[in-house]
Amino acid sequence: MMHTYVGGCQCGKVRYEMSGEIGEVIACNCSRCGKLGTLLTFVPAENFKLLSGEDATTLYKFNKGIIQHRFCATCGVESFANGKAPNGAEMVAVNVRCLDDIDLDSLNVKKFDGKKY
Template sequence: MRTYRGSCHCGAVHFEADIDLSAGTIRCNCTLCAKQRNWAAIVAPAAFRLLQGAAALSAYRCNTGIEQHVFCAVCGIKPFHTGASPQRGPYVAVSVACLDDATAAELAAAPVSWLDGRNDDWTIRTDPIGP
């Protein structure tokens, strides 16, 4: 477990999160995640702290409206989203691409699990799922 700092592109939004990248990351094939090439580390809400930029965030809710996909209204980057799932309860999905101090080696070593969001099947899988 390590505390990572992250931000959007323009620097309006800054956050920190306690993440164990070796515990794994998530990729989803729903149309939103696929088009954004979303790759996230899932943490409990208590492990995430928005340090700056709440006023710069805008939100988008799709399908069920359970997940709140937030993005910087200045540069458009989506540094995290929030939601709740039957397996995890409330969570924050932190975009690993927005972690400013994660090394390339840490990211390359992070295991990836897959979700079939396109078919509303949220079972965690170890093999990639096609569109």
Template sequence: MTEVQTHQGSCHCGAVAYEVDTDLQGLIECNCSHCYRKGLVLNFVAPDAFRLKAGEGALSTHTFNTHNIQHRFCETCGVQAFAEGKTPSGHPMIAVNIRTLTDIEPFDWKAERIDGRSF
């Protein structure tokens, strides 16, 4: 999976839908209290690679710790499909939860495990 492709994603109930252009490289699985409990596997992309297709009104936002990342989740089913924030260098980014991509095979990817618990 090294070429950039457009992938489709959604929350569980389908109220929130998006598409993202990514090569699915640089995936991370973090053990911080938030990511670990939710089972997130994240792919960071530039905002112009992400398009929310449906559900802006169905989204709620959760922030914690430094409040630098807005974790966006569906109010109906509770699934966090993506987050919005900035990279450590200050660039805007979208963190896509690849477990919400509907057009890839489960576990047909590799993620680096990150020790976010120690940050």
């Protein structure tokens, strides 16, 4: 059974919900994630709904430009990003640090060496 989580940026302009199970989260060390300290979970795009703030987000692309990093133009928090899975399916990377009422200490964190890619 899928759980629905709600989250967003620090100032509250960007709000969203995602459906899924958060078993393992990714701690990537690429030049962006490593500096931001994100903990990521990935959901199919159809399991993500932006509730508010589409006009409040700013887009940033780097490296190969295939991930659309979206952050709040007011508070600067990147709470999610859009991209594609290796099989081509539309995915959303959600920063679980931005989900409401998440116990971060209960998460299983897997390190990903994004510096290689």
